[in-house]
Amino acid sequence: MNRMGMMTGNTEVGIQRRYLHDEVADRLRELIRSGQLKPHQHINELELCARFGISRTPMREAIKILATEGLLELLPNRGAHVTSVSQDELDEIMEVIAGIEATAGDLACRNASEGEIDAIAAMTDEMLATFDRRDEAGFFAINWRIHEAIVRAAHNSRLTALYATFTVRIQHMRYSAGRTSTQWQRAADEHRRMVALLRARDCETLCRLMRDHARASKPVILATYGDEHERG
Amino acid sequence: MNRMGMMTGNTEVGIQRRYLHDEVADRLRELIRSGQLKPHQHINELELCARFGISRTPMREAIKILATEGLLELLPNRGAHVTSVSQDELDEIMEVIAGIEATAGDLACRNASEGEIDAIAAMTDEMLATFDRRDEAGFFAINWRIHEAIVRAAHNSRLTALYATFTVRIQHMRYSAGRTSTQWQRAADEHRRMVALLRARDCETLCRLMRDHARASKPVILATYGDEHERG
DNA sequence: GTGCATGATTTTGGACGCAATAAAAATAGG
DNA sequence: CCTATTTTTATTGCGTCCAAAATCATGCAC
Numbered sequence: 001m002n003r004m005g006m007m008t009g010n011t012e013v014g015i016q017r018r019y020l021h022d023e024v025a026d027r028l029r030e031l032i033r034s035g036q037l038k039p040h041q042h043i044n045e046l047e048l049c050a051r052f053g054i055s056r057t058p059m060r061e062a063i064k065i066l067a068t069e070g071l072l073e074l075l076p077n078r079g080a081h082v083t084s085v086s087q088d089e090l091d092e093i094m095e096v097i098a099g100i101e102a103t104a105g106d107l108a109c110r111n112a113s114e115g116e117i118d119a120i121a122a123m124t125d126e127m128l129a130t131f132d133r134r135d136e137a138g139f140f141a142i143n144w145r146i147h148e149a150i151v152r153a154a155h156n157s158r159l160t161a162l163y164a165t166f167t168v169r170i171q172h173m174r175y176s177a178g179r180t181s182t183q184w185q186r187a188a189d190e191h192r193r194m195v196a197l198l199r200a201r202d203c204e205t206l207c208r209l210m211r212d213h214a215r216a217s218k219p220v221i222l223a224t225y226g227d228e229h230e231r232g
Numbered sequence: 233m234n235r236m237g238m239m240t241g242n243t244e245v246g247i248q249r250r251y252l253h254d255e256v257a258d259r260l261r262e263l264i265r266s267g268q269l270k271p272h273q274h275i276n277e278l279e280l281c282a283r284f285g286i287s288r289t290p291m292r293e294a295i296k297i298l299a300t301e302g303l304l305e306l307l308p309n310r311g312a313h314v315t316s317v318s319q320d321e322l323d324e325i326m327e328v329i330a331g332i333e334a335t336a337g338d339l340a341c342r343n344a345s346e347g348e349i350d351a352i353a354a355m356t357d358e359m360l361a362t363f364d365r366r367d368e369a370g371f372f373a374i375n376w377r378i379h380e381a382i383v384r385a386a387h388n389s390r391l392t393a394l395y396a397t398f399t400v401r402i403q404h405m406r407y408s409a410g411r412t413s414t415q416w417q418r419a420a421d422e423h424r425r426m427v428a429l430l431r432a433r434d435c436e437t438l439c440r441l442m443r444d445h446a447r448a449s450k451p452v453i454l455a456t457y458g459d460e461h462e463r464g
Numbered sequence: 465g466t467g468c469a470t471g472a473t474t475t476t477g478g479a480c481g482c483a484a485t486a487a488a489a490a491t492a493g494g
Numbered sequence: 495c496c497t498a499t500t501t502t503t504a505t506t507g508c509g510t511c512c513a514a515a516a517t518c519a520t521g522c523a524c
Contacts, residue, residue: 018308020508021296046475055509057289060477064253064293068300070390076250077476077515092388095339099391103331106443156324158302159331162394208436211338252478278505287479292507309485309506 020058039084098214105210107154109203116153121195131188252290271316330446337442339386341435348385353427
């Protein structure tokens with residue numbers, strides 16, 4: 001019996017938190033992020049309820065949340081499925097992300113503390129070291145942390161939340177798509193410039209650079225993951 | 233009896249749509265937008281259920297959706313209340329909106345059809361006419377439509393949706409805050425420039441202008457509606 | 465063999481009920 | 495009379511139930 005004294009089928013660890021639906025939403029997001037739930041895949045309420053060991057009410061609330069975030073699509077009387085990302089939609093999402101990062105660049109120049117800039121600079125150095133030793137996996141791992149740090153350095157919680165929502169679905173694409181040597185070199189150079197512009201507090205230029213930087217990765221991702229490279 | 237053959241207390245018109253929770257969410261948004269539900273105000277599930285003539289399940293799903301959109305705030309075991317906008321939060325939201333409009337400006341230069349630009353130009357002429365005859369109410373009504381049109385002209389549905397979400401709470405502030413003559417003049421001038429830059433397809437400059445334009449309205453709004461000009 | 469109608473099964477959408485938490489009220493103690 | 499504690503009440507969170515819709519399966523005619 002679980003904490004409510006009901007249901008006995010806790011198959012996948014027990015859930016413990018303020019809101020069940022909140023925890024369930026996190027888990028679903030993680031299933032989607034990790035690819036365990038694939039685009040186009042249908043969501044079976046009862047099956048997932050059994051997996052998590054909960055009833056349908058919090059599951060359905062979580063589904064509504066994910067749908068609002070755009071990760072699930074609701075089909076009237078036919079449940080929900082994982083949102084697929086078509087070529088066009090991926091393009092749209094990338095432009096929104098580019099916009100968020102551009103805004104973050106501008107705001108970070110205005111609001112970031114010296115300490116935050118130092119931290120970003122340190123990570124950038126670290127990343128450039130991985131570049132020198134051709135450690136592509138290491139490079140993109142740090143790359144992601146730098147982008148996140150810049151957005152956080154904007155000191156705008158809504159922007160940070162928005163960034164999280166929009167990157168969750170395409171993060172793995174963005175940081176796994178194989179780049180050519182030229183593209184990789186360019187990314188490294190641009191990151192060097194980012195730090196310089198942050199230090200110079202040059203809002204306008206960093207804003208433009210961030211947008212261009214994000215856009216540069218667009219063709220790579222579109223080529224690699226058009227329609228999430230699968231059809232339902 | 234309603235369509236489910238249950239509950240008889242349809243006090244506020246019958247609801248008819250694919251999803252009840254969707255209709256309920258729309259109604260709640262409207263209640264918030266119109267100010268019938270005020271910031272800080274507590275949401276009583278049962279009371280609203282009775283008003284809409286529905287059960288708690290779709291109401292709760294709608295509440296989760298509004299919370300995800302940021303219009304409601306959930307309090308564990310104590311329901312929800314309408315999100316209040318503090319000075320700092322208003323500043324954050326305005327910067328996000330500025331970012332969205334800047335992105336829209338850039339994309340509109342790339343993607344807008346000549347027809348769309350003509351429509352925006354026509355609305356701008358109309359608005360400048362209201363400016364000449366000092367019709368402030370008319371000015372801001374058209375102003376809102378122009379901003380919307382530019383965002384739509386970006387041809388990015390996610391950006392458009394994001395814009396709707398972020399403006400719903402502050403729209404009335406943005407377009408009702410009294411401007412000084414100088415500020416009003418500046419807004420008019422900037423709108424003239426927007427059309428010129430759209431025609432010239434000057435992405436970068438329009439992007440910057442949109443951000444600056446949105447930011448210019450920040451002090452006005454902050455001064456007028458600090459913490460939604462009410463406490464508790 | 466294919467196309468359509470009809471019935472069985474699955475799954476969804478929404479209503480409802482129970483237990484737990486928290487706010488409110490009532491009581492006791494200082 | 496004011497504060498601390500208990501009791502009551504209100505309301506929330508979640509589990510469950512029922513009916514409508516959709517899907518699947520079967521059978522029949524063409």
